[in-house]
Amino acid sequence: MKETAYLLQAALISAWWVGLASNGVFFAAFQFDAIPSTAFWAFFAPDVILIAALSTVRAYKQNSAIELVILGAFAYASLYCVNATVLTASGYLPTGLMLLGLAYNGFLCFSDSAFRVSSTSMTWNAIKTLIQTVCIWTMALVIVPYVILDAFDTFALPSMDIWLIIGGLLFACFSLLGLTSAFFMVRDGAGTPLPLDQTNHLVVSGPYHYVRNPMAISGIGQGLAVAIIFQSVPLLIYTALGVLIWQLVVRPIEERDMTRRFGESYVQYCRHVSCWIPTFGRRGT
Template sequence: MKETAYLLQAALISAWWVGLASNEAFFAAFQFDEIPSTAFWAFFAPDVILIAALSTARAYKQNSAIELVILGAFAYASLYCVNATVLTASGYLPTGLMLVGLTYNAFLCFSDLAFRASSTSMAWNAIKTLIQTVCIWTMALVIVPYVILDAFGSFILPTPGIWLLVGGLLFGGFSLLGLTSAYFMVRDGAGTPLPLDQTNNLVVSGPYHYVRNPMAISGIGQGLAVAIIFQSVPLLIYVGLGVLVWQLVVRPIEERDMTRRFGESYLEYCRHVSCWIPTFGRRAG
């Protein structure tokens, strides 16, 4: 599971540097005002050696020390970027990307600690779920898209038309799916959708009766809707990367934890209900 995650990381970092070297607009989107580009290229060798190369090595050899070195490299790069953003009031995209990388690697290093059961209080779980939803939607569907659009100089308020209509309808539909899924998580799961504060019971009702990951589908659909509204290729790539990371990294780790906690009940559920494609007319268990 981790092997795939580190191999994906190595591939994405390599592709990122290729993009920086081959496309001026892509390179410009990741720069800080008043900091010369030579300072940016100074990170090339450390990035390739300490992150890309070591990620490849970790993909083929299990070693916790390598994981911690990679995490430390991301921590240093993240601190540099945060400081550069504070000093120049720019570079929000590279800083955000480094912080995402830092979080990603912290999750890989300490994934066993990332899943814990929630309180069984329905009222308290409902409040926490509402707070989680507001925070995650604001970050993933407002702040990150704005930073991406602004970095590529393509932030223009959408005008009335077919794209706004289609995107708006999709966003509304997928948002309703997400809220409905969260409701069943709280009601029948005695927990919240967040892995750090997860359910106590296996949820097979509501949308979960037809598909195993309705909340992931909801988030992907919402992101796709935002990309359609702004007619943005960078946002479409952002959504595609989210799908890739969820499918190859988050899902296997989450499913391993679900199997550990719910055993045969979860395995039986998986045999009857698809991960991504709704299976109508079948019993979820």
């Protein structure tokens, strides 16, 4: 599971540097004002050796020391980017990307201890779910898209056209799916939708009766809707990367933990209910 995650990381970093070297618009989107591009290229060798190359090695050789070296490399690069952003009031995209990479590697290093079961208080879980929803939706659907659009100089308020109508309807539908799924997580699961604050019970009601991951489908659909509203290829790529990381990295780790906690009940649930495609004709679990 981790092997795929590190191999994916190595591939994405390599593709990122290829994009920087081959496309001027892409390169400009990741620059800091008043910092020459030479300083940026100075990170090429450390990035390729300490992150991309070591990620490839870790994909084929299980070694916790390698994981910590990669995490340390991300931590140093993240600190540099944060400092550069503070000094220049620019470069929010590269800084945000490095912080996401840091969080990604922190999750990989400590995934075995990252999951915890939530409290059994429905009121407290509802409050936490509301806070999680506001924070995650604000970050993933407002702040990150704005930073991406601004970095590529394509931010503009959407005009009243067919794309806005289609995107708006999709956003409303997928948001309703997410809120409904969260409700059943709290009511029947005695927990929250966040994998780091899990349910106490396996949820097979509501949208979970038809598909295993309605929350993920909701988030992907919302991202697609935002990309349609702004007619933005970078936002479409952002959504596609989210799908890739969730499918190849987060899902296997989460499902392993669910199997450990719920045992045969979860195994049987997976046999009857698809991960992505709703099975409306199913009866029971």
